[in-house]
Amino acid sequence: xxxxxxxxxxxxxxxxxxxxxxxxxxxxxxxxxxxxxxxxxxxxxxxxxxxxxxxxxxxxxxxxxxxxxxxxxxxxxxxxxxxxxxxxxxxxxxxxxxxxxxxxxxxxxxxxxxxxxxxxxxxxxxxxxxxxxxxxxxxxxxxxxxxxxxxxxxxxxxxxxxxxxxxxxxxxxxxxxxxxxxxxxxxxxxxxxxx
Amino acid sequence: xxxxxxxxxxxxxxxxxxxxxxxxxxxxxxxxxxxxxxxxxxxxxxxxxxxxxxxxxxxxxxxxxxxxxxxxxxxxxxxxxxxxxxxxxxxxxxxxxxxxx
Numbered sequence: 015x016x017x018x019x020x021x022x023x024x025x026x027x028x029x030x031x032x033x034x035x036x037x038x039x040x041x042x043x044x045x046x047x048x049x050x051x052x053x054x055x056x057x058x059x060x061x062x063x064x065x066x067x068x069x070x071x072x073x074x075x076x077x078x079x080x081x082x083x084x085x086x087x088x089x090x091x092x093x094x095x096x097x098x099x100x101x102x103x104x105x106x107x108x109x110x111x112x113x114x115x116x117x118x119x120x121x122x123x124x125x126x127x128x129x130x131x132x133x134x135x136x137x138x139x140x141x142x143x144x145x146x147x148x149x150x151x152x153x154x155x156x157x158x159x160x161x162x163x164x165x166x167x168x169x170x171x172x173x174x175x176x177x178x179x180x181x182x183x184x185x186x187x188x189x190x191x192x193x194x195x196x197x198x199x200x201x202x203x204x205x206x207x208x209x
Numbered sequence: 210x211x212x213x214x215x216x217x218x219x220x221x222x223x224x225x226x227x228x229x230x231x232x233x234x235x236x237x238x239x240x241x242x243x244x245x246x247x248x249x250x251x252x253x254x255x256x257x258x259x260x261x262x263x264x265x266x267x268x269x270x271x272x273x274x275x276x277x278x279x280x281x282x283x284x285x286x287x288x289x290x291x292x293x294x295x296x297x298x299x300x301x302x303x304x305x306x307x308x309x310x
Contacts, residue, residue, distance in 0.1 A: 054268070054271065055272060055275075057268055115247070115250065115251055116251060118247045118251075119224055119227075119247045119248050119250070119251035119252070122227070122228075122231060122243050122244055122247045122248055123223075123224060123227035123228075123231075123248055125231075126227055126228075126230050126231035126234060126235065126244060126248075127227060127230060131234060131235075133235070133236075133240060133305065134305050135236075135237075135239060135240055135302055135303060135304065135305070136302075136304070137302060154289065155285055155286075155289070158246060158285050158288060158289055159246075159247070159250075159285055162243065164239070164242050164243055164246060164288060164289070164292055165289055165292070166239075166289075166292040166293055166295070166296045167292075167293050167296050167297065174296060176239045176242070176243075176292065176302060178240060178243045
């Protein structure tokens with residue numbers, strides 16, 4: 015039936031591959047995972063609570079299994095599906111990000127408690143042509159968590175960043191964050207532009 | 210142990226306090242996002258961590274750590290969502306006098 019429709023409408027439309035609908039292979043482990051979480055969180059061991067937990071876990075698994083199976087496509091630069099980050103890169107990235115968060119909070123606290131309120135806010139446009147969504151997401155969130163900058167919007171390869179101080183803009187221009195995320199994902203980074 | 214948890218609680222309180230001062234003092238919505246998104250995330254994380262340390266290794270502290278994980282994911286996300294909504298709605302950021310032409 016699908017083929018006859020495409021024949022009548024001309025060339026076939028390219029449909030991106032989709033994960034199958036409901037699948038027990040996904041739903042059962044998902045339900046078990048949730049039931050385990052329920053056991054840890056409720057810490058009740060009588061039949062009433064166990065039954066409630068099993069019922070809840072099954073309901074959520076049935077409703078959400080399709081979403082779990084259908085993870086968003088993450089495409090690499092050469093059209094390959096994104097396979098993951100080498101763990102050693104992740105291990106070095108996380109503590110660095112944590113330190114940045116601490117520095118960010120200290121700096122905002124210092125600016126805020128300073129009697130003269132030394133702020134000079136501006137918008138900065140960062141261009142970072144990352145090939146997959148996960149890299150963009152990581153960069154946007156990392157910018158938000160680092161000193162004096164908050165990502166407002168992502169439009170294609172352009173990141174619109176609000177910087178609280180002038181130094182925040184300079185740090186964006188140096189591109190440390192873009193390089194960090196680039197090396198984390200093993201892709202090439204981008205450049206910064208004042209708006 | 211109680212010294213560590215007390216220090217973490219006090220530091221966390223300090224950061225949340227700085228965040229509140231920031232929301233009161235900063236000139237516009239976007240600047241206030243900085244105070245809310247950064248100081249509060251670290252402050253709440255420190256306070257929850259301090260509570261977990263105080264509680265020791267137990268089910269309660271595991272739950273606190275789950276809340277900590279959730280807050281550290283949800284707070285930056287909410288900050289970004291607010292900022293994005295504001296810029297799409299056309300709210301013009303405040304500029305200081307020295308940049309005005």
